[in-house]
Amino acid sequence: MKLFDTHTHYDDRAYDADRDDLIQNLLDESVSGFMAIGCNLERSEKAVKLAEKYPRENIFASVGIHPQDVDNLPPDYLKTLEKLAESKKVKAFGEIGLEYYREYNKQQQNKIFREQLELAQSLKLPVIIHSREAFADTFEILQEYAKKELKFVCHCFSGDSAEARKLADLGVYVSFTGVIAFEKKTEKAVEACKNVPDELLLLETDCPYLAPPPFRGKRCDSGMAWYTAQKIAQIKNKTTDEIIEMCNNNAMRFFNIEF
Numbered sequence: 001m002k003l004f005d006t007h008t009h010y011d012d013r014a015y016d017a018d019r020d021d022l023i024q025n026l027l028d029e030s031v032s033g034f035m036a037i038g039c040n041l042e043r044s045e046k047a048v049k050l051a052e053k054y055p056r057e058n059i060f061a062s063v064g065i066h067p068q069d070v071d072n073l074p075p076d077y078l079k080t081l082e083k084l085a086e087s088k089k090v091k092a093f094g095e096i097g098l099e100y101y102r103e104y105n106k107q108q109q110n111k112i113f114r115e116q117l118e119l120a121q122s123l124k125l126p127v128i129i130h131s132r133e134a135f136a137d138t139f140e141i142l143q144e145y146a147k148k149e150l151k152f153v154c155h156c157f158s159g160d161s162a163e164a165r166k167l168a169d170l171g172v173y174v175s176f177t178g179v180i181a182f183e184k185k186t187e188k189a190v191e192a193c194k195n196v197p198d199e200l201l202l203l204e205t206d207c208p209y210l211a212p213p214p215f216r217g218k219r220c221d222s223g224m225a226w227y228t229a230q231k232i233a234q235i236k237n238k239t240t241d242e243i244i245e246m247c248n249n250n251a252m253r254f255f256n257i258e259f
Helices: 019-029 041-052 077-084 106-123 135-146 161-169 187-194 222-236 240-255
Strands: 003-008 031-036 058-063 090-099 127-132 152-154 173-176 201-203
Touching: 003 201, 003 222, 003 240, 019 031, 019 222, 031 041, 031 222, 041 058, 041 077, 077 106, 090 106, 090 135, 106 135, 127 135, 135 152, 135 161, 161 173, 161 187, 173 187, 187 222, 201 222, 201 240, 222 240
Parallel strands: 003 031, 031 058, 058 090, 090 127, 127 152, 152 173, 173 201
Antiparallel strands: none
16 A cells, blocks of 8 residues: 655755656655655745646645744745745645754744744644654644644654643644654654554654664655554554555545545
8 A cells, every 4th residue: 555655855965866766666666645845945945846846646745944944034934935835736834843952042933933823824724843842832832723723743753652642632643753663762652652543643754864674874765654654553553554544544634635
């Protein structure tokens, strides 16, 4: 069964030598489609152009400003994002959120995060959340905007089981990368996954990063999400195909797409 990868960065330089061939091979062999994720103005434009390059394929895009890029934005950055979101291929807003692991300006992060949530609400787009070492502040903001009927997914989830349960209770989707399949230090991710209801679970790679075993340390691609699905199948006591089908259906519902 082919899988849908909900979080990719195929605009990355890691793919410059073989991007088109790789994408075509994936679509032919193991992948039903993917989301090309925007994370600043330049890369949001690249994500949209990449998705539009495959008009008949299940390749979609998101637009947004990652928290590491919130400084020195042009005054009209929201208008630029709104213009990019006019593409029929844009199905989400993100990745946006809070990054406290590194010393970025927390006040500016929160300001830009909220401004983008307001735009996502006006555009009626679901939101892809980046949250690292910032769960308390992120969750407080998600609680506020969930009341405004915004849909969220916390991508590359790295929290614990209690945080996963709080997100689930709020109706927030959660996606896991190949990290959950690493041989060591995965207990927290496994326990968190147990607390995510089946209907709120998504698959992602965050490629070219976080390749699962047996590819750890190599360039990741969407086909490798199969190994993540295999690990989740063990956790959920299901078959790998059942997990892929379930997560595909969840992705279609979350992004309002069909494939």
